[in-house]
Amino acid sequence: MNTVPHAAPAPIASRPTMIEFRDVHKYYGDYHALRGINATIKAGEFFSLLGPSGCGKTTLLRTIAGFEDISSGAVLIDGKHMADVPANVRPTNMVFQSYAIFPHLTVEQNVGFGLRREGGTSAEKARRVEEALEMVGLKGYGKRAAHALSGGQRQRVALARALILKPKVLLLDEPLSALDKKMREQMQVELIRLQRQVGITFILVTHDQEEALVMSDRIAVMFEGQIAQLADPETLYRRPNSRQVANFIGVMNFLPARVLTEAAGRIAIDVQGLGQTEIDATQAPGAITGGETSVGFRPETLTMLYEGQTTTERETPGTIEEVVYYGDMTYYDVRLDGVDSPVRISMRNVFGRPVLDIGTRTRVAWSAGALVLFR
Ligand SMILES: Nc1ncnc2c1ncn2[C@@H]1O[C@H](COP(=O)(O)OP(=O)(O)O)[C@@H](O)[C@H]1O
Numbered sequence: 001m002n003t004v005p006h007a008a009p010a011p012i013a014s015r016p017t018m019i020e021f022r023d024v025h026k027y028y029g030d031y032h033a034l035r036g037i038n039a040t041i042k043a044g045e046f047f048s049l050l051g052p053s054g055c056g057k058t059t060l061l062r063t064i065a066g067f068e069d070i071s072s073g074a075v076l077i078d079g080k081h082m083a084d085v086p087a088n089v090r091p092t093n094m095v096f097q098s099y100a101i102f103p104h105l106t107v108e109q110n111v112g113f114g115l116r117r118e119g120g121t122s123a124e125k126a127r128r129v130e131e132a133l134e135m136v137g138l139k140g141y142g143k144r145a146a147h148a149l150s151g152g153q154r155q156r157v158a159l160a161r162a163l164i165l166k167p168k169v170l171l172l173d174e175p176l177s178a179l180d181k182k183m184r185e186q187m188q189v190e191l192i193r194l195q196r197q198v199g200i201t202f203i204l205v206t207h208d209q210e211e212a213l214v215m216s217d218r219i220a221v222m223f224e225g226q227i228a229q230l231a232d233p234e235t236l237y238r239r240p241n242s243r244q245v246a247n248f249i250g251v252m253n254f255l256p257a258r259v260l261t262e263a264a265g266r267i268a269i270d271v272q273g274l275g276q277t278e279i280d281a282t283q284a285p286g287a288i289t290g291g292e293t294s295v296g297f298r299p300e301t302l303t304m305l306y307e308g309q310t311t312t313e314r315e316t317p318g319t320i321e322e323v324v325y326y327g328d329m330t331y332y333d334v335r336l337d338g339v340d341s342p343v344r345i346s347m348r349n350v351f352g353r354p355v356l357d358i359g360t361r362t363r364v365a366w367s368a369g370a371l372v373l374f375r
């Protein structure tokens with residue numbers, strides 16, 4: 001196995017701040033593209049901006065680079081206000097979705113491009129180019145023509161060219177989205193490894209929730225110019241603070257629910273189909289908005305019980321309405337008795353256990369600890 005030697009990183013919270021957004025607003029004419037961004041990104045963090053197209057991810061990233069002026073608020077890098085600092089002297093570098101490399105130059109000319117104004121001997125520069133190429137897995141490719149490279153290799157060249165300047169912050173705007181699925185997954189792993197190796201703060205823009213979950217220390221989920229939730233991947237997945245965030249990240253089932261009582265950090269609820277149960281207050285991470293309430297639960301937190309199988313969890317009967325077979329997994333849509341719409345259940349396929357048919361009556365095991373209350 002390939003392992004990268006690195007010291008165990010300090011916990012995120014205890015690291016110094018690298019980027020700070022203070023109530024950042026941005027207008028394009030009348031259009032309010034950033035609507036009060038407040039966030040802190042730590043030194044050495046792999047941070048992602050995640051959200052649907054048009055929510056303001058690229059705009060926010062460009063305010064760090066200095067490619068975009070802000071209308072009000074402040075952006076600080078390493079403790080310094082950036083208002084009067086032009087892009088070319090900021091300690092940042094950017095890698096774009098389109099491979100912004102020069103096709104008529106060689107790989108090493110591309111990577112060394114940013115060094116042309118720096119001092120140092122040509123031997124020293126050649127050594128740095130070689131080092132950067134090795135970092136991105138392109139050792140020995142220096143003399144090749146850039147236009148002859150594959151998409152994945154071009155993106156590595158773009159990475160090497162950005163890293164050779166040793167920025168404090170590397171900004172990545174959907175750098176993998178033009179690659180096919182297999183190459184994208186391979187580059188995800190390599191980017192994580194690279195970030196650990198160089199220890200630079202990486203800020204990644206992506207609309208791909210899986211990519212953000214796989215790669216990030218923390219993720220800011222954005223909708224319409226605002227950060228809806230900022231948390232580590234597990235918290236975002238297990239404790240989304242709104243239905244909108246829950247829907248954007250993975251699959252979430254929802255059932256109508258009513259709050260009965262609330263005391264001493266416990267909330268008693270009545271859920272359609274599941275009946276009365278009690279949850280911890282931490283399972284209701286969102287703001288209280290009043291009105292209709294619902295609970296959410298992920299497909300893998302439910303288990304279909306087979307004939308004769310017993311459980312220590314609660315169980316609810318239902319009927320299988322749809323079966324989708326994925327090889328390693330099967331997704332079942334099950335209509336629980338007394339519920340208006342089916343819930344999705346994902347079951348790992350175990351050898352010797354048959355895939356069940358549509359129409360089968362079943363019992364579904366669930367636990368109150370897996371519920372999230374939205375309100
Ligand atoms: N230069 C610009 N002029 C006017 N509107 C812009 C400009 N750049 C972006 N926008 C608008 O701002 C919003 C956010 O854009 P962007 O930050 O590129 O979103 P994302 O990267 O999340 O897809 C979009 O509605 C987009 O149309």
Ligand SMILES: [Mg+2]
Nearest residue numbers: 057058059205
């Ligand atoms: Mg964008």
